[in-house]
Amino acid sequence: MYNSLNASYGPQSQTAFQFGKLIQKETDVNLDLTQSIDVGFASPLTISGGAEYRHEDYTQTAGDLQSYGAGPYALSQPLYFNNGGGIYTPAGSSGGSAPGASGYGGTNPIAAGTFGQNSYGIYGGLETDIVKELSVGVAGRYEHYNSFGGAFVYKANAKYDFSDNFSIRGTVGSGFHAPSPGQSNDEILTTTFVAGNQVQVGTYPNKDPIAVYYGAKTLGPEKSYNYGIGFIVKPARALTLTVDGYSIYVTNRIGVSQTFNVTAADVAAQPSLNAVGVGGAVTYFTNAFNTVTQGVDLVATYRTALIEPGDLNITLAYNFNRSRVTKRDPKVINDAQVVDIAHLAPNHRATLSGVWSHDRWAVVLRENFYGDWIDANDYPILDSKGYPIGQKFGSKFTTDIDVSYDVTKFLTMSVGGNNVFSAKPDKIQHNPGVNNIFAATNALGDGQIYPRSGGPFGINGGFWYVRARVAF
Numbered sequence: 001m002y003n004s005l006n007a008s009y010g011p012q013s014q015t016a017f018q019f020g021k022l023i024q025k026e027t028d029v030n031l032d033l034t035q036s037i038d039v040g041f042a043s044p045l046t047i048s049g050g051a052e053y054r055h056e057d058y059t060q061t062a063g064d065l066q067s068y069g070a071g072p073y074a075l076s077q078p079l080y081f082n083n084g085g086g087i088y089t090p091a092g093s094s095g096g097s098a099p100g101a102s103g104y105g106g107t108n109p110i111a112a113g114t115f116g117q118n119s120y121g122i123y124g125g126l127e128t129d130i131v132k133e134l135s136v137g138v139a140g141r142y143e144h145y146n147s148f149g150g151a152f153v154y155k156a157n158a159k160y161d162f163s164d165n166f167s168i169r170g171t172v173g174s175g176f177h178a179p180s181p182g183q184s185n186d187e188i189l190t191t192t193f194v195a196g197n198q199v200q201v202g203t204y205p206n207k208d209p210i211a212v213y214y215g216a217k218t219l220g221p222e223k224s225y226n227y228g229i230g231f232i233v234k235p236a237r238a239l240t241l242t243v244d245g246y247s248i249y250v251t252n253r254i255g256v257s258q259t260f261n262v263t264a265a266d267v268a269a270q271p272s273l274n275a276v277g278v279g280g281a282v283t284y285f286t287n288a289f290n291t292v293t294q295g296v297d298l299v300a301t302y303r304t305a306l307i308e309p310g311d312l313n314i315t316l317a318y319n320f321n322r323s324r325v326t327k328r329d330p331k332v333i334n335d336a337q338v339v340d341i342a343h344l345a346p347n348h349r350a351t352l353s354g355v356w357s358h359d360r361w362a363v364v365l366r367e368n369f370y371g372d373w374i375d376a377n378d379y380p381i382l383d384s385k386g387y388p389i390g391q392k393f394g395s396k397f398t399t400d401i402d403v404s405y406d407v408t409k410f411l412t413m414s415v416g417g418n419n420v421f422s423a424k425p426d427k428i429q430h431n432p433g434v435n436n437i438f439a440a441t442n443a444l445g446d447g448q449i450y451p452r453s454g455g456p457f458g459i460n461g462g463f464w465y466v467r468a469r470v471a472f
Contacts (some may be wrong), residue, residue, distance in 0.1 A: 001103055008099045009071030020063035020107035024182065027055040043129035048139070052121045058181035059114040063106025068189075070099030070274065099275055100200065105189030111205075115181040119145045133161045143176055147184075148221045151176040165234040169244075175224035179254055183285045184219050189275065192446075200280040203256070211284040213270040214260045215331055219285050224250045230297075238304050244297045249326075252287035258334040259283055259377075288332035291341060295321035310358030318350040336376040336388040343374035346395070346456055360406040364416075368398045370456045378452050381431055391451075393426045398457055414467040422461030425450055 005013040030052045036044040100106070125139030136158045144150035155173035162168070189202040206216040230244030260282045267273045276282060298318040303311070325338045348371030356363045376390025383389045402416030427449055430437040435444060443449045450459040 001101060004101055004103050006066045006069070006071060006099065006101050008074035009066055009069075010073045012071065014064065014066045014101075017067040017101045017106060018064050019067050019101075019104060020061040020112065021059070022182075023057070023059040023061075025057040025059075027053075029053045039128075041128045041130050042132045045126060045128040048123075048125040048127070050123055054119045054121075056117045056181050057114055058116075058185060060107045060112050060185070060187070062109045062112040067101045067106025068099065068108040068275070074099050074274070099277075100189055100191075103191045105191075105200070105202075105275070107187065111187040111208075113185075115185040117145060117147050117178075117181045119143060119178070135159045145178050145221070148178050151221070151223065167232040168230070169232070170227075170229040172227050173225075175226065176221055177224070177254065178221040179219045179285065183254065200276045201259075201283070202276050202280070203283050203285075206284055206286075208284075209270060209272045210276070210282055213266070213273070214257070214282055214284070215329075216257070216284045216286065217288075219254070220252060220287050222250055222252045222254050222287065224248055238302055240301045242297075242299045246293075246295055246297075248293040249290075250293070251290045253289055253291050254285060254287060255289065255333075257283050257286045257288065257332045258337055286329075286332050289328035289341075290326045291323050292326055293321065293323040295319060310356050310361075313355045314353070316350070316352050318348075320348055321345070322347050336380055336390065339374060339376035339388055339390055343376075343390075344453070346371040346373045348395070349456075362402075362404045364400070364402040364404075366400040368400065368457070369395065370398070371395045373455065375451055375453060379428065379431070379435060381429075381434060391429050391431075393451060393455060396423045396425065396457070398423045410471050412469045412471075414469070415465070416467075417462055417464040419457060419462050420464070423457070424459055424461055425455035425457075 001019065002016045004017065005015055006017075007013065030050065032048070032050040034046060034048045036046050039045045121141055121143040123139060123141035125137065127135075127137035129135045136156075138154070138156045140152065140154045142150060142152050153174045153176050155171065157169070157171040159167055159169040185205045187202070187204055187208065189200055192199060192201050202210065204211040204216075206212070206219045208216075226246060226248045228244055228246040230242060233241045233243075235241065262273050262276050262278055262280045262282060264278050267278055273280075273282075296319070298316075300316045302314045304314075323341050325333065325341055328338070348369070350369040351366060353364065353366040372392055372395045374390045374392050376388045379391040380388050381390055398419040399421055400416070400418045401420060402414055404412055404414040406412050427442075428435055428437070428444060428451060437444065441447070441449075
């Protein structure tokens with residue numbers, strides 16, 4: 001990082017910092033086998049099996065001393081400013097400046113190291129058409145991690161064709177997701193703004209004394225169970241409609257804890273918090289909640305030569321999806337996070353796209369719909385009973401277009417744009433006591449005009465491009 005400083009070193013501060021390296025290495029070895037055997041069913045029985053070995057290494061190397069260190073003006077010393085010389089202690093401050101480079105803290109030698117994880121898995125599966133109308137499949141997999149132990153997961157599916165134009169299908173299965181070495185060992189300290197004040201925000205490994213102080217426990221794997229059922233309809237030769245409903249239950253879900261604000265009492269009780277400082281904040285990865293996600297997928301596809309000459313394919317896709325927390329540790333996952341798990345991603349999403357092609361030309365036109373969504377963690381608006389409801393951001397449409405031409409057999413040129421009408425999410429609302437919008441900038445104290453997360457399609461508006469694609 002350049003053009004920054006570690007204020008705790010005063011006039012001796014560097015202005016450029018090396019933070020240390022973050023390195024992820026993975027080694028995978030897979031073997032997959034299939035064999036079809038005729039056993040008298042309507043189609044051969046397909047037998048599948050295989051194995052996998054995986055090794056992951058996550059490495060953090062130490063940064064410059066000043067990228068993470070505490071200098072002579074840290075904490076107990078008054079702040080140093082070189083704008084006329086001398087020292088300065090703001091009103092209401094105990095004096096001092098938080099250690100570490102402003103903007104992003106480097107990795108200290110204690111946190112540095114290489115963290116590895118090994119796993120292996122074996123699986124087997126069977127699939128066939130028992131009769132012409134009924135297709136079935138079943139599969140099982142055992143996976144073992146040297147750090148988390150083993151788990152057996154399964155999947156069973158079936159599809160029955162009542163006719164050439166109507167079918168039903170269903171599936172049931174389970175899942176196993178182990179945290180990565182990075183999630184278990186990552187340590188990041190950044191400088192940000194809270195209510196217009198510059199503070200340090202840190203994400204710490206669960207075994208770190210700072211995370212343990214705020215209730216962190218050893219991070220473990222999450223398990224899931226999923227169920228789905230749907231149907232396929234072909235009301236006309238060129239029209240296909242699929243509708244599928246699903247439920248996914250996740251236990252010990254991996255996520256980020258609530259933000260814990262650091263007080264002077266916290267620093268006194270846990271001196272390691274000096275790296276964050278009073279007014280800063282701490283988070284860590286956790287398994288402190290269970291969720292259920294339920295939804296419906298609808299896809300309609302129409303293929304026709306409607307525009308002559310050429311072919312036109314039209315697809316309408318709609319998804320309703322909603323998650324809710326069924327169990328949690330309220331000391332780790334707060335009420336605002338519960339709201340965000342249900343509503344931070346839009347519950348309604350739809351896409352209408354058309355693809356026209358003829359000879360060397362292809363044109364794609366796509367209209368996207370994003371339903372309204374809520375951010376309660378960043379914008380903690382409360383209802384009359386004091387429960388966080390957050391700010392609701394309205395639904396939006398965006399338009400994408402792409403025009404391609406095959407110049408030669410090997411070269412295709414394209415021009416297009418995403419969100420060509422530059423739709424943006426709603427602006428942050430002014431809420432007395434929560435969000436103070438400054439009249440001069442119509443923004444929060446840290447410059448925010450649009451929501452911090454960017455919403456489902458970002459805050460940058462339209463994006464145009466020219467692309468060349470070469471096929472060998």
